Amino acid sequence: MAGTFELYKDKAGEFRFRLKATNGNIILTGESYKVRASLEKGVASVQKNAAIEARYEKSGEAKGKFRFKLKASNGQIIGVSEAYDTAAARDKGVASVMANAPGAKIKDLTAA
Numbered sequence: 001m002a003g004t005f006e007l008y009k010d011k012a013g014e015f016r017f018r019l020k021a022t023n024g025n026i027i028l029t030g031e032s033y034k035v036r037a038s039l040e041k042g043v044a045s046v047q048k049n050a051a052i053e054a055r056y057e058k059s060g061e062a063k064g065k066f067r068f069k070l071k072a073s074n075g076q077i078i079g080v081s082e083a084y085d086t087a088a089a090r091d092k093g094v095a096s097v098m099a100n101a102p103g104a105k106i107k108d109l110t111a112a
Helices: 037-048 087-100
Strands: 006-009 015-020 026-028 056-060 066-071 078-080 104-106
Touching: 006 037, 015 037, 015 066, 015 087, 037 066, 037 078, 056 087, 066 087
Parallel strands: 006 104
Antiparallel strands: 006 015, 015 026, 026 078, 056 066, 066 078
């Protein structure tokens, strides 16, 4: 099972990615990058680190929502999740990123 990295430009014209599971749900979003080469390094870092459970920082929020962050080996955040209603749903999101990211195909929407 592999998902899809969608590469796109945000409203400010910067490069971003989102990882979608096979069902089309967004499971991870990256930061914005000023240059495409940095975007590509960010995607490669997610693919490299996604299968390592220790790279995930799980949290709960004051409003009862739960999130996770994926970090590189240097501790830098390389992706963040959507908000989940339960810790169990958040943990399923982590499992989905672990399963989908390493072999995910890339869909380039930056020219669109």
